Amino acid sequence: MPFDHNDHYHRLLLRHLPRDCRTALDVGCGTGRFARRLAGLGLDVHAVDPSAEVLAQARAAAGEAADGGGAPRYEHADVTRLELPDRHYGFISCLASLHHMPFDTVTALREALAPGGVLVILGCYAEKGPADWSWGLAAAPVNAVARLAVGAWEGLRPAGTAPVKPPVAQPRMPLPRIGQEAAALLPGCRIRRLLFWRYLLVFRKEAAPTGA
Template sequence: MPFDHNDHYHRLLLRQMPPNCRTALDVGCGTGRFARRLAGLGIEVDAIDPSEEVVAEARAMAAGPAPGDRGPRFRCTDVTEVRLPHAHYDFISCLASVHHMPFGTVAALRDALAPGGVLVILGCYPERTLLDWAWSLAAVPVNAVVRLAVYARDGLGSAATGRTQTQAPVTRPTMPLLQIRREAAALLPGCRIRRLLFWRYLLVFRNAG
């Protein structure tokens, strides 16, 4: 079915951008859909992912921009092994990628934010409590309806073109939302976290600088 939960929340993430955003970092960019949306807004975008296969796909999909357009700079690298520029980025995004790395990595992302910059995490968490399961059960019928609606709108999706898109490696989340809240409060003081319907949470941290 041609429906991606991360893509569904792109507009929500974009609404968190600071005014006059000029530089952005997309961590765990996958095939680069969100990075391309950022670049399409005229933002200078660095996009990183540890998978060579998906980075190659991202570069191929970003090839041939219109004259004057600046596409994302895709790099195959692990954010836990690279030194990020200090106080540089106005906007840092992580879409379903933080659970692939130690949560403490958010401290390095925090330090890479320019004054007034914003870190947004669209994260995944495992069901551990009754409230977790209640949200998951509520999402199931909505998810089915949305998938059918998107399928009806887009037809056979990628199958219609005969092309299968490369998929980023998937790891199941292990850190419960309660623990995420505790660790985020220590590492990202003042951050806001809220549950989203499709098995996701949104974390927003603004660097008062």
């Protein structure tokens, strides 16, 4: 599918980037498009994914050497088994990756945030009721037009190697349940439904007291 729902929301996610942010973690980075955007803003980006195949494509796309500067630092790892540095990252992103792991993984991500840091989750939810279905119906024609437009543009480009597709998993948690879990684990977070079967969760960690 040429139209990528996650890429569509990159700008929205970047609006929540803290002003003085220097370090970022991209969880489930896939082929690294969002991680590269963060690195392009001058951030020190740690990008993690459990698929070695998609990481190989991410590294190739970045044109990085083994330790190339100015590019994300890619790591082949399962973030649920990774010991993340405490209070370190100014920005943590999860693009369509949280539903591949237990939801309480957000606890470790919360602890890895520096004071004043922001966690953004572009998540997928299971459609379970009339509200979900109505949003799906609203997204369908927009999705079809976007596919056609992007597909036509891609058709003008020279033929090349087909991109590697990241692993796919169907979400199991409906949006109301996600809201309940998030309220308990990420107090003060904000969630809103988006088109293209996505939701946006934003959590800002309390800043350190002045003089601390």
